[in-house]
Amino acid sequence: MKLKYKIWFLVALLAFVCNTLVRAQDTAKVESSSEKSAWNVRDFILEHVSDAYEWHITTWNKRQISIPLPVIIYSKTAGWNVFMSNKFKEQSVYRGFTIAGEGKYKGKIVELKENGESARPFDVSITKVTLSLIINSLLLIVIIMTTARSYKKHGFGAKKGFVGFMEMFIMNINDEVIKPCVGNDYRRYSPYLLTVFFFVFLNNIMGTLPMFPGGGNVTGNITITFVLAIITFLIVNISGTKEYWKEIFWPEVPTWLKAPVPLIPVIEVVGMFTKPFALMIRLFANMIAGHSITLGLVTLIFVTVSLGPAMNAGMSAVSILLSVFIGLLELLVAFLQAYIFTMLSAVFIGLARVKPHRK
Amino acid sequence: MSLLTPDSGLLFWMLLTFGIVVFILAKYGFPVIVKMVEERKQYINDSLIMAEKARTELDKVKAEGEAIMDEARKEHLKLMQETAKTQEALINEAKEKAAIEADKLIADAKIRIQEEKNEALREVRRQVAELSVDIAEKVIKNKLSEEKEQVEMINRLLDEINISKS
Numbered sequence: 001m002k003l004k005y006k007i008w009f010l011v012a013l014l015a016f017v018c019n020t021l022v023r024a025q026d027t028a029k030v031e032s033s034s035e036k037s038a039w040n041v042r043d044f045i046l047e048h049v050s051d052a053y054e055w056h057i058t059t060w061n062k063r064q065i066s067i068p069l070p071v072i073i074y075s076k077t078a079g080w081n082v083f084m085s086n087k088f089k090e091q092s093v094y095r096g097f098t099i100a101g102e103g104k105y106k107g108k109i110v111e112l113k114e115n116g117e118s119a120r121p122f123d124v125s126i127t128k129v130t131l132s133l134i135i136n137s138l139l140l141i142v143i144i145m146t147t148a149r150s151y152k153k154h155g156f157g158a159k160k161g162f163v164g165f166m167e168m169f170i171m172n173i174n175d176e177v178i179k180p181c182v183g184n185d186y187r188r189y190s191p192y193l194l195t196v197f198f199f200v201f202l203n204n205i206m207g208t209l210p211m212f213p214g215g216g217n218v219t220g221n222i223t224i225t226f227v228l229a230i231i232t233f234l235i236v237n238i239s240g241t242k243e244y245w246k247e248i249f250w251p252e253v254p255t256w257l258k259a260p261v262p263l264i265p266v267i268e269v270v271g272m273f274t275k276p277f278a279l280m281i282r283l284f285a286n287m288i289a290g291h292s293i294t295l296g297l298v299t300l301i302f303v304t305v306s307l308g309p310a311m312n313a314g315m316s317a318v319s320i321l322l323s324v325f326i327g328l329l330e331l332l333v334a335f336l337q338a339y340i341f342t343m344l345s346a347v348f349i350g351l352a353r354v355k356p357h358r359k
Numbered sequence: 360m361s362l363l364t365p366d367s368g369l370l371f372w373m374l375l376t377f378g379i380v381v382f383i384l385a386k387y388g389f390p391v392i393v394k395m396v397e398e399r400k401q402y403i404n405d406s407l408i409m410a411e412k413a414r415t416e417l418d419k420v421k422a423e424g425e426a427i428m429d430e431a432r433k434e435h436l437k438l439m440q441e442t443a444k445t446q447e448a449l450i451n452e453a454k455e456k457a458a459i460e461a462d463k464l465i466a467d468a469k470i471r472i473q474e475e476k477n478e479a480l481r482e483v484r485r486q487v488a489e490l491s492v493d494i495a496e497k498v499i500k501n502k503l504s505e506e507k508e509q510v511e512m513i514n515r516l517l518d519e520i521n522i523s524k525s
Contacts, residue, residue: 191385
């Protein structure tokens with residue numbers, strides 16, 4: 001048994017080193033391809049954490065290897081247009097559309113108008129984040145439905161292996177996070193909150209992988225966290241009790257604080273929006289920061305090339321060590337952020353379900 | 360900066376995908392798992408309570424069995440004692456009866472013996488009397504074989520009768 005654990009530990013460690021090396025190789029190709037222009041680390045990192053119309057895998061012999069993704073756009077002048085994104089490789093302008101190099105819509109598809117202006121069409125392309133989102137969602141559905149099916153097939157007897165692990169994981173979140181935070185009627189909210197937890201967790205974990213099915217920066221995209229936060233906001237306010245609304249608009253404070261100038265009510269109303277806003281920003285910022293730090297540490301190897309071979313070798317070693325460390329930290333953060341998002345959502349719901357105080 | 364502005368296309372896909380995920384998992388996924396685990400918990404709880412009940416029941420049955428055994432043992436002992444007593448009484452009674460019977464038999468025997476003795480004595484007496492009469496007859500016959508004697512005899516007898524008459 002002990003040997004088994006040692007082997008697993010070594011495999012995990014190797015995986016992290018490989019993770020770093022894959023990223024490094026990826027970075028190296030980008031760097032070598034854009035050698036002439038001063039290589040901008042900031043742009044490189046931003047480009048990697050933002051959304052894209054293609055899924056860049058690696059650059060081999062100065063040839064970019066990437067998965068083309070479908071572009072689906074609609075504009076009033078051109079109507080619906082559906083084509084693969086590698087059309088932009090062959091010609092920079094395709095059917096009057098192009099990917100803006102700079103300006104307000106940098107990196108997005110714009111429609112070139114006759115008068116030289118560019119306008120943003122209605123764009124529902126399957127981008128890198130979209131595809132990651134769909135892959136991760138399918139994976140999540142498969143994992144959870146497999147677990148659920150095992151119960152339907154074999155009854156409620158004790159489970160072993162993966163199903164047992166998932167059961168422990170799910171029940172831990174259910175009993176230790178959702179139950180105490182929401183309160184009495186937690187059963188109504190626990191399916192949604194569990195879904196949110198595992199959705200965020202799986203997307204975070206997949207984001208730490210360097211290669212194709214993973215690596216998409218889903219939870220580090222503000223749109224994703226925006227939707228999650230909006231749903232939490234809606235649930236909190238729809239399930240708000242009379243007491244909850246009373247505490248917002250007519251709280252138990254000295255009268256001059258709420259009339260004629262409704263000072264506290266204004267603060268409370270702002271608070272209604274800051275809670276989900278904080279949820280949105282926290283998850284987004286944590287995940288994008290994690291990705292950026294990992295990338296930053298990897299780029300350290302290439303930034304220090306100009307400082308001579310000795311310095312470069314030293315810094316490479318440091319970079320790999322730090323990357324492994326950050327990689328492990330990212331695993332923790334992946335769990336922690338999912339945990340915090342779920343817990344705070346549960347707490348907000350619990351606060352909205354407040355019962356009148358006894359006097 | 361585009362990093363901080365939600366993108367409409369992605370927003371659409373996110374709403375669609377996440378909506379489907381929530382619909383499937385919150386309806387068919389997590390509730391099933393949580394329900395099953397809670398059912399199992401309930402089942403284990405019930406089983407424990409039932410086991411506890413069964414144990415107390417068993418203890419009770421055991422105690423009852425013990426009591427019944429004790430009772431039986433006592434009953435047995437009592438019965439044995441009673442039997443012994445009865446036996447003794449019976450034997451005593453039998454003995455007494457036998458003694459009485461024996462006494463009676465002995466007494467009867469004695470009486471019979473006495474009777475037989477008396478009978479025998481009587482018989483002996485009778486035979487003696489008969490023998491005496493016979494002897495006397497023979498003697499008298501011998502004596503009366505002569506005429507003179509006969510007449511003498513008759514006279515004597517007549518005398519005797521006359522004497523007794525007078």
